[in-house]
Amino acid sequence: MSQNLTKLIEVSRHYGKDKTFVIAGGGNTSFKDENHIWIKASGVSLETIDMDGFVCLSRSNLKVVSTKTYSQESSKREAEVKADLAFAIVSEGNNRPSVETSLHEIIDFKYVVHTHPTLVNAVMCSNNGERVCSELFGDQSLFIPYTDPGYILFKKVEHEIKLFTTKFGKAPQIIFLENHGVFVAADNISEIHSLYASIIEKISSKTKFILPADDTKPFSSLIIDKIQELHPGFETFTASGVESPLIHHFAKDYNSFLKANTAFTPDDIVYCKAHYLYLPACSGENEQIESAVISFADFFSKYSYIPKVLVVEGKGVIAVEDSIKAVLNVLEVYMNILKISFLSENFGGPKFMTNAQIEFIDNWEVENYRRKMAKS
Ligand SMILES: [Zn+2]
Incomplete structure (x- = not known):
């Protein structure tokens, strides 16, 4: 060579x-x-x-x-x-x-x-x-x-x-x-x-706003334990939840979540899809499950796919995928979305992909090939 x-x-x-x-x-x-x-x-x-x-x-x-x-x-x-x-x-x-x-x-x-x-x-x-x-x-x-x-x-x-x-x-x-x-x-x-x-x-x-700590730790939630009961499509799926100071910055309320609710780049779509689901806080865990079932159904009827990223108000982020390896990829890419969004405040705030740009990627054979390769 x-x-x-x-x-x-x-x-x-x-x-x-x-x-x-x-x-x-x-x-x-x-x-x-x-x-x-x-x-x-x-x-x-x-x-x-x-x-x-x-x-x-x-x-x-x-x-x-x-x-x-x-x-x-x-x-x-x-x-x-x-x-x-x-x-x-x-x-x-x-x-x-x-x-x-x-x-x-x-x-x-x-x-x-x-x-x-x-x-x-x-x-x-x-x-x-x-x-x-x-x-x-x-x-x-x-x-x-x-x-x-x-x-x-x-x-x-x-x-x-x-x-x-x-x-x-x-x-x-x-x-x-x-x-x-x-x-x-x-x-x-x-x-x-x-x-x-x-x-x-x-x-x-030029970066004045410095990232909060992003060392994540797991959090427990009935939503993770009962993920397969939340939507018929989740049958074979696995889920994992994490929290960190960076995650709390975006999970604290719905307006904060809006700064990380869609994709920045084509790669984000390959791993996490283009839209993420926000689950508002509820008075108890059983209420949280009931409300999550409704949120999943709404999300599915709007986007025709199951969300891979769930942001639970005040708690953390849950990634859902069909293997542990894929779950870790989703978490890695979504954490990166959070970092980019946070740091973009130094430069006039986040600019996401538009719906037309997202649609092109969703229909692109090349990215579907990469999606397959990423999982194999
Ligand atoms: Zn590239």
């Missing part, structure tokens, strides 16, 4: 194991030389990645995606793009290259490290995100307003990189994506690290 690929594995694991950069297996990395690009396979976790977790593609075959005209209809178009990506693969095995492969290809640096850092997303998922980026990073970075992921996002970023390069005479090494995360690019790893360090340092310097 070449030195460059060894370095790619190292940098992938470095950011992959750091929970402040990568939450629940998100993010992706790549290395390219003149003819080939090695990119993380979809559904593989950066934390433990080795060479088998990367897919190698021919760059000349990948260029087709930039120039070809695809179908107007989005599911058809995504299938056509997927087929062209598959055609460009030169490595063996059944791994599917990351959905962001074409995006990595057009970033004209050898290494690209894409992550979803909590602190960066506090800015990306805030009302003043774009302004804060331009104040802090000026012509050092490119800001992309939220765009549906996949081919449309790729074309948008391609266009913006061209404009940026013409304007500033250099390609951007930091690309911020609203309600998503950041791409950092360089020709060597030490520059990747120094760019990330400068991003974190600059955003930290």
